[in-house]
Amino acid sequence: MDLKTNKILDTQLVQKNEVRNSYAMELEGLQRGLAKIAEEELQVSHLVTDRHSQIKKYMREVHPEVVHWFDCWHIAKGIFKKLEAVGKKKNCEIIGDWSRSISNHTYWCAMSSEGDGELVSQKWCSILNHVCNVHEGHGNKFPRCEHGDLEDRLWIKKGSKAYEELEKIVKGRLLMTDIKKISPAEQTSGLEAFHKVLCHFAPKFVHYFHAQMEARLLLAALHFNENSTRQQAKNQNGDLIYSVSFPKGRHGEGVAKEVKVKQTFNYIDELFEELIFRREVHSSFAEARAANALENRHRPVPVAQMEQRARKEDIEASHRSRFTD
Incomplete structure (x- = not known):
């Protein structure tokens, strides 16, 4: 994310079995993101992250030219x-x-x-x-x-x-x-807001395969980028509107939050135009899918298929009830 414009520049989806463990997923995502930015001939002068120990070491040793701040x-x-x-x-x-x-x-x-x-x-x-x-x-x-x-x-x-x-x-x-x-200016609050939007498009309590998760991630980025700079709403008298919430961590203390103007969804029209264009260019869905670069790239094996599964007959034979004498 570009913290000055509050726009998502790139998204990377990392699956657990692509790295050693879940802790290494953040570093892998950062490495891919920086590689993508370099591929687009963009330069990173400052980077703001949390205090992830692997990221600290990586930036210190591999990218010493980048000023690394902590949120x-x-x-x-x-x-x-x-x-x-x-x-x-x-x-x-x-x-x-x-x-x-x-x-x-x-x-x-x-x-x-x-x-x-x-x-x-x-x-x-x-x-x-x-x-x-x-x-x-x-x-x-x-x-x-x-x-x-x-x-x-x-x-x-x-x-x-x-x-x-x-x-x-x-x-x-x-x-x-x-x-x-510690970062004196830009913080990662915008990125945390994007993560909240992502949870609407891809709830954590629902399982998605890699391709579907990636599609929802991209949709969340489109929606966020269109609405990330919304202005604060005003009432009929021209006064700024606030709402009051009571976060659990505040132990009953109220917090004022800005109420933004309504969201827009113009990116949907652009997606429909792209869909109609592809329908005119390709004669079938299979042909359009084959021409999609995202579909043709390598995808990791689903996590559930990593372990060897026992035969159904063996599982049934080993079944025992806890209430059996």
Whole structure:
């Protein structure tokens, strides 16, 4: 996806049995996508992904010329989950009260640092002083907090069990390495929105063979690209319209969401025009299918056919009821 235009540039469908394990599927999809972009003579200057360890190593070793950023939402989400878990421990309940603020602090660190990794790191670690009501002495690049006067609140005492648990999370080895590469601008929220659209075209609880899944993936991309830049709807008075949802992770806290204008489906007309064209060019469905490049390419064997199946007679012979004496 091009994060500036919010358009899907390419889609890749990877089946589990094409790689070693399911964890390697994301890396395989990225490799195919980058190869396709290079084939089209396009250049990638910046890449924003989650903190997938194989992708980090691949980009570092194979594509060092590409600036690799990490999506802020994925990092903040992981931090919030850890804080919520620690907040359930004895004498650490106060961390739960601070968890949302610390998670939001991640976004501010990314947005306000303009890609300066060392500045991001110092701003991030400053939260350990801030929760103790200490607002200066954070580092040479970020000597003091930028907020104004604060009202009194539940501060964490330095040296307490809660502080030690919080410090383990904030100064985690992997987090301290990755926080310096947090994306200052573009994020993968648009891609997450596309995944939501894809679930409408190809629900996860329904099985599809490779060709059918690929067709639904392409349809989802067409639909998303046509509607990805819709404007926010307005009422008769010209005011912007919002809806309120109550996500499970917010524990009853309401969240305002923009209501967009209605979706359009003009890509369907283009598909029908292409269908009529192919009907005029080819005399039969078999001929049109044979001319389709997607149909002629190699497809992986269905996962269900990978294992050798026992004969029906042997399965029936081995059948035993749990209630048989």
